[in-house]
Amino acid sequence: MLDFTVSLPQRRPMTMPARSSLSRLSLLVSMASACCLGSVLADHHAELNVPPKGFMNLFNGKDLSGWFGRSTDDPRPLSIMTPSELEAHQKKTMEDVNQHWSVKDGILVNDGHGLFLTSKRNFGDFELMLEYKTVALADSGIYLRGVPQVQIWDPTEEKKFNIGADKGSGGLWNNSKGSPGKDPLKRMDKPFGEWNAFRVKMIGERVTVHFNGELVVDDAVMDNFFLKGKSPIFPSGPIQLQTHGGEISWRNVFIRDISVAEANAALQARDADGFVSLFDGKSLDGWQGAVANYEVVDGAIRCKAGHGGTLLTKDEYEDFAFRFEYQLPPGGNNGVAVRAPLEGDPAWKAFEIQILDDGHPKYANLQPYQYHGSVYGLVPAHQGYNRYVGEWNFQEVEMRGSHIKVTVNGTTIVDQDLSKVDLNKVKRVPEGVKRSKGYVGFAGHSDPVSFRNVSIKKL
Numbered sequence: 001m002l003d004f005t006v007s008l009p010q011r012r013p014m015t016m017p018a019r020s021s022l023s024r025l026s027l028l029v030s031m032a033s034a035c036c037l038g039s040v041l042a043d044h045h046a047e048l049n050v051p052p053k054g055f056m057n058l059f060n061g062k063d064l065s066g067w068f069g070r071s072t073d074d075p076r077p078l079s080i081m082t083p084s085e086l087e088a089h090q091k092k093t094m095e096d097v098n099q100h101w102s103v104k105d106g107i108l109v110n111d112g113h114g115l116f117l118t119s120k121r122n123f124g125d126f127e128l129m130l131e132y133k134t135v136a137l138a139d140s141g142i143y144l145r146g147v148p149q150v151q152i153w154d155p156t157e158e159k160k161f162n163i164g165a166d167k168g169s170g171g172l173w174n175n176s177k178g179s180p181g182k183d184p185l186k187r188m189d190k191p192f193g194e195w196n197a198f199r200v201k202m203i204g205e206r207v208t209v210h211f212n213g214e215l216v217v218d219d220a221v222m223d224n225f226f227l228k229g230k231s232p233i234f235p236s237g238p239i240q241l242q243t244h245g246g247e248i249s250w251r252n253v254f255i256r257d258i259s260v261a262e263a264n265a266a267l268q269a270r271d272a273d274g275f276v277s278l279f280d281g282k283s284l285d286g287w288q289g290a291v292a293n294y295e296v297v298d299g300a301i302r303c304k305a306g307h308g309g310t311l312l313t314k315d316e317y318e319d320f321a322f323r324f325e326y327q328l329p330p331g332g333n334n335g336v337a338v339r340a341p342l343e344g345d346p347a348w349k350a351f352e353i354q355i356l357d358d359g360h361p362k363y364a365n366l367q368p369y370q371y372h373g374s375v376y377g378l379v380p381a382h383q384g385y386n387r388y389v390g391e392w393n394f395q396e397v398e399m400r401g402s403h404i405k406v407t408v409n410g411t412t413i414v415d416q417d418l419s420k421v422d423l424n425k426v427k428r429v430p431e432g433v434k435r436s437k438g439y440v441g442f443a444g445h446s447d448p449v450s451f452r453n454v455s456i457k458k459l
Helices: 019-042 083-100 158-163 260-269
Strands: 067-070 101-104 107-110 116-119 126-134 139-144 147-153 196-203 206-211 214-221 240-244 248-257 287-289 294-297 300-303 308-313 320-327 333-340 351-356 392-400 403-408 411-417 439-445 450-458
Touching: 067 083, 083 101, 107 240, 126 139, 139 196, 147 196, 147 240, 196 260, 240 248, 260 392, 287 439, 300 308, 300 439, 308 333, 320 333, 333 392
Parallel strands: none
Antiparallel strands: 067 116, 101 107, 107 248, 116 240, 126 196, 126 248, 139 147, 139 240, 196 206, 206 214, 287 308, 294 300, 300 450, 308 439, 320 392, 320 450, 333 351, 333 439, 392 403, 403 411
16 A cells, blocks of 8 residues: 655645536636647747746756756655755756756757756646657657656657557556557657657646647556556656657746646546536535534535534435545544445445545554545555645545445545455455445534535446
8 A cells, every 4th residue: 555645736725616617617728728839839939948828937948957867766765855865865966967968048958868857846736848859769758746757759760669669759658558648649759850849737647648739648547657556646746857868958848737726627527427416505405314414614515513424415326426525624534425324324334435634643543444535444545645734625436336436636546346355354344345325425523524516427
């Protein structure tokens, strides 16, 4: 089980738009991003390294400020260094970087050797724009959150056709064979000597890549190269420019943080067909159970402080996808009741998916199955994917037969066929393993945890 938490970039809490405007907001953002990219590509006489509105420079066009050197190494050790240790490490790597990287007339140039240029700052959800120019037989890539990679290579090098070079650049080359995104949808590389342009958007574990104006990776899950098959990609990490095998030049390297509101809107819009709202934003009509222990505040369902109990849907569900946003107070605790009966603790009478500020000091001694997103008492979740306390998070719980999948902020943290769990090793087995249908809802534990944009789809 992954036990690694990295800090996300600082964001200010933002107000979420009404559900009816989510798809429109997502479309407008995509159109705006496309316009920004088009303007950079179209105006060949534009001043170099001046970011479009909403973006900032990763490369300032003058020097290597904000970067250090790193190879294909697991980024987690960086997160446990003290500030002074990290500063010393970064300074040491610059001895190599300065031998192989230079800035000439606003262009970042690497000679094909040495460490990869690595951003000092980590990024969570982001949109990255850059241009590059390379030479025959060169091999390169762009590491996202410190993980390889969006591939760049020579699409004419026949010796590498057996590993995909003929398909062109832009794919998530380190993804598993045959998985979406591993190979680009189109070959869009320009002839050597011309500048190529990438636009890469990453929300949660999913990546979309436009290359020279064409979609080449469509919202594909990016594998964690360092923990492939064991853990999803890290929630935050640096951007790296990988180079080896030949000279490569970079310019107009811009990035922007994707806000919580924009990320949640995109996640709500993904595969949205068939979802039905369960909450009108004004009342608890359509709910049953501990209705008196919940209230509606600022368009959200909130468990009353000092109260608890389970708020349940009026209808029962067998297979379903349940979506909502949640906001945790410091130390907040709640849960998602899955296939629950009308009476009893859903954690044991059915299944409860943990909702918890598991980074709070009072939860320092949690069992693995108690962390956020876990199937309580049964299946531990991957850790570290909650946003900061007070920010709105997006979660989806999907049940298909005995298979459960929990996704938080765009990253899958539980993906388990419960029929394959060795129940002999479980201290107390929830009765949900015997249930094929039931009610869905929220299991309060006396903390004012809030929920909004609550919807469900029968599968």
